[in-house]
Amino acid sequence: MREILGDLDRWRKAGKQVAVARVVDVEGSGPRLPGAAMAVNEDGEVAGSVSGGCVEGAVVTEALQIIESGDRRIVTFGYSDDEAFAVGLTCGGTIHLFIEPLDW
Amino acid sequence: MTALFEVLRGAIASEEPVALATVVEGPGVGGKLLVRPDQEPMGSLGDPDLDRVVARDALGELAAGTTGVRHYGTQGQANEHDVAVFVESFAPPPQLLVFGAVDFTGALARVGKVLGYRVTVCDAREVFATKARFPFADEVVVDWPHRLLERVGDQLGPRDAVCVLTHDPKFDVPAVIAALRTDVGYLGAMGSRRTTDDRNRRLREEGVTDDQLARVMGPIGLDLGARTPEETAVSIMAEVIATRTGRQAPSLRDAAGPIH
Structure with missing residues (x-):
């Protein structure tokens, strides 16, 4: 989450609604470790x-x-799997994200 | 009351160790506890006993620099799975100490920053050791490297790195000896094979043992065929990573086993 604190702070100060998604667990091969995070604001900025x-x-x-x-x-x-447009990880792993509003 | 987010951001910005525990499954999902060494925890996960147990465990995770999910009973019981708590550690960045304000130093400081290190450049010659020459360094210290290590050496641990780039025995020998007294995870010294042999001979004369010498990566860096300062910096930092992870650093194609 460290890398996005600046953006979170800016959006919070601008009064934007924000949701934060954090990787909490990875099974098998996964590209990012627990703690990797992304945030989305009400305008769809990422x-x-x-x-x-x-x-x-x-x-x-x-x-x-x-x-x-x-x-x-x-x-x-x-x-x-083989479904070209399904959402998933091509590397074969599974990631669990916790997504919540930035209301804290 | 200051929002938890503000306290978290402030602690991370000032490089204070801090852990954030969040209930991600079970009763009170979203509940948060912010934990710092030697301070009262802030917030709550919904139960005072759960808070107490998680605060203790979070300090352990923080000391180890680990992040992950732990399971508890609703009142913090071990071996129960009613509540899943995600504990995210924000340990201060690892340290990279670069000794010698030489051609390679600027590139090494830059690559170190890319990898998230707090970079200190140290050289006794004040003409060379200037912030203007090393804008990427967090700190530029004009002093003898071994004297800097006498001040900060006890803060160095397995995640940290010391790179000795002066290749002047007058500076290198005391710097390497001082670095060997620390728990630093990576210690490298630049120089050709001849310089390295000469330095090793001088280090032995000063009483450095073979076991101690085995800690010194010299000539510094992986065998990438690096020539420019930037390439050399990549070769050095790649060796720092491989030392930390205990890998031999062949190409992934030519190795087997999991990638991470």
Whole structure:
């Protein structure tokens, strides 16, 4: 989360609604370690990343829903098989993200 | 009351060790506890006993620099799985001490910064050891390297690195001897094979043992065929990484086993 603190702070001060997604667990081969984080603000601006670019698009969608609903939950992404457009990690691992509003 | 986020950001900015525990599954999901050594924890995970147990465990994670999920009972019981708590450690950055304000120093400071190190450049010659020459260094110290180590050596640990680039025995020998007295994880000394042999001979004359010499990576760096200061910096920092992870550093293609 360290790398995105500057963006989080700027968005918070500007009064933006923000959701933060953090990698909490990785099984098998995963590109980023627990603690990797990305954030999305209400305008859809993005900071940071949680994988090698495999799931970031889907995380934006989840994060915008969480900004709307105020929920917090674990979202899991796994291997995407052969389905070319399914969201998943091509490296074969599984990552668990915790996504929550930045209301703390 | 100051928001937890502000306290977290402030602690990280001032390089204070801090851990953030978050309930990610179970009752009170989203609850947070911010833990710092020698200070009262801030926030709550929803139960005072759970807070107490997690605060203790988080200090352990912080000391080890690890981040991950731990499971507890609702009141912090071990071996129960009612609550999943994600503990994220924000340890201060590892340190890279570069001795010698030479051609290679600027590039090494830059690559060190890319890798997240706090970089200190130290040289006794004040004409060369200037912030203007090393804008990427966090600190530029005009002093003899061994004297700097006498002041800060006890702060060095397995994550930290000392690179001796002066290749002048007058500076190198006392610097290497002082670095050997620390727990620094990586100690490298620049120089050709001839310079290295000469330095090793001088170090032995000063009473350095073979076991101690085995800690010194000299000639410094991996065998990448590096020529420019930038390439050499990559070769040195790659060796720092390989030393930390205990790898031999062949190409991934020519090795087997997991990548991470």
